[in-house]
Amino acid sequence: MWTYWAKFTPDMTQLPSLECVTLESWYPSSLAQWLTRRLRGPSNYTPAYQYGSSSDSLWDTSLQYISVSESFWSFSLVQFKKQKLLIELDRYAPDVAELIRTPMEMHYIPLKVALFYLLNPYTVMSCVAKSTCAINNTIIAFFILATIKGSTLLSAVFLALATYQSLYPLTLFAPALLYLLQRQFIPVKLKSKGFWLYTTQYAALYLCSLVVIVCLSFFLLNSWDFIPSVYGFILSVPDLTPNIGLFWYFFAEMFEHFSLFFVCVFQINVFFYTIPLAIKLKEHPIFFLFVQLAIISIFKSYPTVGDVALYMAFLPLWSHLYRFLRNIFILSCVLVVCSLLFPVLWHLWIYAGSANSNFYYAITLTFNVGQILLISDYFYAFLRREYYLTHGLYLTRKDGTEAMLVLK
Amino acid sequence: MAGAVAAVLGLLALLGSPGGCWGSAGRPQDSLREELLLSPLPSGDLAATFQFRARWDSALQREGVSHYRLFPKALGQLISKYLVRELHLSLTQGFWRTRTWGQPYLQAPAGAELWVWFQDSVTDVDKAWKELSNVLSGIFCASLNFIDSTNTVTPTASFKPLGLANVTDHHLLRYAVLPREVVCTENLTPWKKLLPCGSKAGLAVLLKAERLFHSSYHSQAVHIRPICRDASCLSVSWELRQTLTVVFDTFTIGQGRRDWSLFKMFSCTITEACPLASESKIYVDISSKNQENELLEVTPPPLSVHEASVQGDRKTYAVYDLLSPLLFNVSRSLNVQLKWKRPQDNLDLSTPVLHAQRYVSGYGLQTGEISTLIYNTHAYRAFPVMLLETVPWYLRLYIHTLVITTKGKENKPSYIHYQPAQDRRRPHLLEMLIQLPANSVTKITIQFERALLKWTEYTPDPNHGFYVSPSVLSALVPGVIAMKAEDVEQSPLFTSLFPSSDGSSYFMRLYTEPLLVNLPTPDFSMPYNVICLTCTVVAVCYGSFYNLLTRTFHVEEPSRGGLAKRLANIIRKVRGVPPL
Numbered sequence: 001m002w003t004y005w006a007k008f009t010p011d012m013t014q015l016p017s018l019e020c021v022t023l024e025s026w027y028p029s030s031l032a033q034w035l036t037r038r039l040r041g042p043s044n045y046t047p048a049y050q051y052g053s054s055s056d057s058l059w060d061t062s063l064q065y066i067s068v069s070e071s072f073w074s075f076s077l078v079q080f081k082k083q084k085l086l087i088e089l090d091r092y093a094p095d096v097a098e099l100i101r102t103p104m105e106m107h108y109i110p111l112k113v114a115l116f117y118l119l120n121p122y123t124v125m126s127c128v129a130k131s132t133c134a135i136n137n138t139i140i141a142f143f144i145l146a147t148i149k150g151s152t153l154l155s156a157v158f159l160a161l162a163t164y165q166s167l168y169p170l171t172l173f174a175p176a177l178l179y180l181l182q183r184q185f186i187p188v189k190l191k192s193k194g195f196w197l198y199t200t201q202y203a204a205l206y207l208c209s210l211v212v213i214v215c216l217s218f219f220l221l222n223s224w225d226f227i228p229s230v231y232g233f234i235l236s237v238p239d240l241t242p243n244i245g246l247f248w249y250f251f252a253e254m255f256e257h258f259s260l261f262f263v264c265v266f267q268i269n270v271f272f273y274t275i276p277l278a279i280k281l282k283e284h285p286i287f288f289l290f291v292q293l294a295i296i297s298i299f300k301s302y303p304t305v306g307d308v309a310l311y312m313a314f315l316p317l318w319s320h321l322y323r324f325l326r327n328i329f330i331l332s333c334v335l336v337v338c339s340l341l342f343p344v345l346w347h348l349w350i351y352a353g354s355a356n357s358n359f360y361y362a363i364t365l366t367f368n369v370g371q372i373l374l375i376s377d378y379f380y381a382f383l384r385r386e387y388y389l390t391h392g393l394y395l396t397r398k399d400g401t402e403a404m405l406v407l408k
Numbered sequence: 409m410a411g412a413v414a415a416v417l418g419l420l421a422l423l424g425s426p427g428g429c430w431g432s433a434g435r436p437q438d439s440l441r442e443e444l445l446l447s448p449l450p451s452g453d454l455a456a457t458f459q460f461r462a463r464w465d466s467a468l469q470r471e472g473v474s475h476y477r478l479f480p481k482a483l484g485q486l487i488s489k490y491l492v493r494e495l496h497l498s499l500t501q502g503f504w505r506t507r508t509w510g511q512p513y514l515q516a517p518a519g520a521e522l523w524v525w526f527q528d529s530v531t532d533v534d535k536a537w538k539e540l541s542n543v544l545s546g547i548f549c550a551s552l553n554f555i556d557s558t559n560t561v562t563p564t565a566s567f568k569p570l571g572l573a574n575v576t577d578h579h580l581l582r583y584a585v586l587p588r589e590v591v592c593t594e595n596l597t598p599w600k601k602l603l604p605c606g607s608k609a610g611l612a613v614l615l616k617a618e619r620l621f622h623s624s625y626h627s628q629a630v631h632i633r634p635i636c637r638d639a640s641c642l643s644v645s646w647e648l649r650q651t652l653t654v655v656f657d658t659f660t661i662g663q664g665r666r667d668w669s670l671f672k673m674f675s676c677t678i679t680e681a682c683p684l685a686s687e688s689k690i691y692v693d694i695s696s697k698n699q700e701n702e703l704l705e706v707t708p709p710p711l712s713v714h715e716a717s718v719q720g721d722r723k724t725y726a727v728y729d730l731l732s733p734l735l736f737n738v739s740r741s742l743n744v745q746l747k748w749k750r751p752q753d754n755l756d757l758s759t760p761v762l763h764a765q766r767y768v769s770g771y772g773l774q775t776g777e778i779s780t781l782i783y784n785t786h787a788y789r790a791f792p793v794m795l796l797e798t799v800p801w802y803l804r805l806y807i808h809t810l811v812i813t814t815k816g817k818e819n820k821p822s823y824i825h826y827q828p829a830q831d832r833r834r835p836h837l838l839e840m841l842i843q844l845p846a847n848s849v850t851k852i853t854i855q856f857e858r859a860l861l862k863w864t865e866y867t868p869d870p871n872h873g874f875y876v877s878p879s880v881l882s883a884l885v886p887g888v889i890a891m892k893a894e895d896v897e898q899s900p901l902f903t904s905l906f907p908s909s910d911g912s913s914y915f916m917r918l919y920t921e922p923l924l925v926n927l928p929t930p931d932f933s934m935p936y937n938v939i940c941l942t943c944t945v946v947a948v949c950y951g952s953f954y955n956l957l958t959r960t961f962h963v964e965e966p967s968r969g970g971l972a973k974r975l976a977n978i979i980r981k982v983r984g985v986p987p988l
Contacts, residue, residue, distance in 0.1 A: 241860055242928075249942070250938060253938040262939075266946070280956075298949070350772050357929065372948055373948075
């Protein structure tokens with residue numbers, strides 16, 4: 001596995017620098033190379049037996065940084081071109097110039113994404129904990145990179161790898177497909193032949209690579225036991241070790257005869273949002289991807305802080321939504337305070353014995369409510385900006401007074 | 409062998425004992441031997457070991473056997489129905505302190521222990537095991553029905569068949585321990601009922617519950633195994649051994665003196681042997697380290713003295729044969745007494761060759777460490793020991809943290825068998841063959857993590873903790889003196905359960921302490937609250953997304969007012985006042 005990654009990486013670092021050669025080509029690739037050297041350097045002369053896993057996860061993190069920041073760079077460029085096109089086509093209202101994102105603004109997005117990911121305490125924590133979440137995140141980051149670069153095959157393969165690892169990235173199929181369709185200028189219409197052709201092609205690639213990986217596992221183990229042990233373990237939630245998610249205490253306290261029903265409800269809940277979101281955010285697959293990643297990290301059965309760090313790395317990409325966010329201050333305070341209280345209440349429950357499980361449970365609830373409200377706030381802001389872009393920023397009522405926007 | 413049986417027959421005929429049922433060939437098909445061994449322990453306590461052996465020269469495997477005489481019918485039917493090859497069940501209260509009490513003849517772990525070898529004709533061993541444990545639960549009034557896949561293991565090397573067996577495929581073996589089981593009168597009564605004389609006559613009259621459970625250690629066991637019928641070993645006999653070991657604290661019973669008598673301990677004396685028994689003997693251990701000054705005195709004077717080498721040591725026993733007519737000539741009842749001629753100040757606390765202890769370390773409810781210390785106090789001989797650890801699944805063992813150190817150096821086990829646990833399905837099983845160097849302490853540590861269980865999976869008193877069954881040490885311990893192979897039928901019962909392989913060492917099985925481990929607990933009082941609150945959080949997400957997905961932005965239109973306003977305007981219109 002690792003030799004495969006090592007072989008694969010130089011190609012990935014080469015790839016964007018070839019494409020970005022016209023526009024400030026020095027920036028992303030050189031930073032990436034610098035960072036690669038920087039992060040790879042120590043792991044070469046650290047004693048492998050001592051820091052083996054942590055250097056692995058560092059290496060993953062760096063890979064992930066490279067793919068995420070570079071994919072966002074190319075995404076920003078695409079976004080800018082698209083905006084320009086829409087202005088030229090008169091699809092935007094005339095007074096929305098201040099909402100348009102300029103390359104100047106977007107210049108630092110890759111760096112911000114990198115900082116958000118690498119300096120995020122959650123990433124640091126999951127590195128220190130030697131969590132396998134880093135591997136998972138890397139594969140998802142490669143999947144995003146391949147999708148944004150428009151490589152159908154690689155995108156399908158990485159999506160299959162991510163699905164193979166933890167099942168939930170299955171829902172990322174929809175945003176990836178929408179993005180690739182958009183990139184190929186294929187309209188998303190159910191009656192269009194091209195749409196179905198491309199969808200079938202992508203789905204076939206995805207399913208084939210999934211089948212190949214699963215069959216490889218079968219030939220490695222010579223039994224199908226791994227299917228219930230891996231996916232059954234994810235879906236039926238037998239392990240109730242406390243984590244930051246909603247499942248552990250809920251199923252520890254669940255009445256036995258309702259357990260199956262609620263397992264089904266909670267698992268369906270994760271996959272439930274995909275189709276409505278796909279319909280609503282048909283034109284904005286990357287935002288869809290972000291929302292879907294956030295939903296996975298909130299509602300997956302064994303969430304970790306690494307999952308939270310992954311979708312938080314997207315936040316700088318939506319910095320232009322900041323002016324429409326309603327309660328970002330409160331929510332960031334909630335998330336920060338919860339993150340600080342997690343270890344405190346854990347210690348009080350497990351070590352000091354002066355608190356009980358309800359204390360820790362309360363903080364997981366608050367943390368998840370905070371995350372949910374943060375995501376829905378971003379979603380709200382995104383929809384609102386889209387409305388302003390098409391209807392003009394300064395809305396007036398019929399009688400000439402300033403109008404209020406409401407959801408109806 | 410045949411001669412021995414003939415001799416016994418002759419003796420029976422001479423004594424004019426009730427004949428009972430004779431086989432068609434004119435010889436009894438079954439026989440009963442009973443025996444009581446009284447041995448003062450190094451600490452000053454007294455151990456009393458009862459053994460009752462019923463032997464039946466019949467092939468129980470056939471379904472057709474319907475006539476039972478000495479062998480209990482309940483167990484006989486069990487063997488033929490579930491095709492049991494060997495069955496060993498023990499119910500124990502207390503812990504045998506090997507360090508102060510010396511090596512036990514037959515130790516059992518605290519709680520209930522059951523291990524069964526099935527015959528190779530059994531197709532579904534797990535089903536037979538489940539049914540068998542449920543039936544035994546009914547017979548012995550014990551919670552053996554709680555034996556399920558989460559506490560059953562199949563050891564590969566620790567438990568070999570004790571009887572006649574040519575099958576050693578360990579898939580036919582099942583082993584389970586219930587360390588939480590509390591043993592009391594209700595378990596003793598059905599055990600006594602299996603005896604041919606019940607508690608009416610013979611040594612069993614001493615088994616009074618109010619005395620037996622007022623003791624430091626109480627262990628009762630049932631061992632069923634097939635044995636050779638005679639020396640040529642062409643046919644099989646079935647042997648049922650019922651053993652009961654009890655340790656009395658002589659200091660508290662004897663008001664600070666170590667003298668004891670049967671009456672003091674059991675509050676009754678023996679008046680006769682069981683009429684059905686072909687042999688009924690009391691052995692009193694009178695061996696002392698220095699033979700020249702006899703410190704103790706046994707009354708009444710024993711009729712004979714038996715010398716035997718037991719557990720690698722030479723022992724002298726005073727023997728009272730209850731079937732001998734001389735014994736009850738003097739007095740009607742037998743009350744064996746032992747008096748120490750002078751008070752012993754320095755108790756003979758020689759440490760046994762092999763002993764072990766185990767404990768849990770660490771703090772908090774997240775992780776912990778199980779440490780086992782195994783002592784080999786033999787001056788110059790190293791020997792291997794087979795260690796069996798069964799750890800329930802809710803303690804997640806980290807096998808990479810397994811460290812075995814002896815004298816500061818790593819000790820690599822020569823055989824290791826590890827079967828990882830599966831949540832709610834099977835426990836961890838760890839078997840290791842560890843070489844113990846002479847005069848050494850071996851420390852085995854392994855770290856674990858505690859799991860959070862579902863609230864219905866906790867025991868009624870969850871903060872009391874969860875018991876972890878004792879680890880089992882099986883070893884061939886080198887003896888101090890050479891032992892000579894003895895005829896099994898002639899030697900006392902307490903020497904003949906475990907087979908002795910060669911003259912220089914003897915088989916020994918030790919159990920360590922059971923562990924008590926606390927697990928993190930959820931709040932048992934608030935399942936409704938948790939369900940409500942968590943569902944609310946999910947609903948918050950669903951609600952806000954539903955809102956954003958189904959609605960679109962609109963400019964707020966000046967509303968025509970609500971229902972109240974319109975009503976007010978109608979009233980105003982009626983009144984002739986301008987509307988709002």
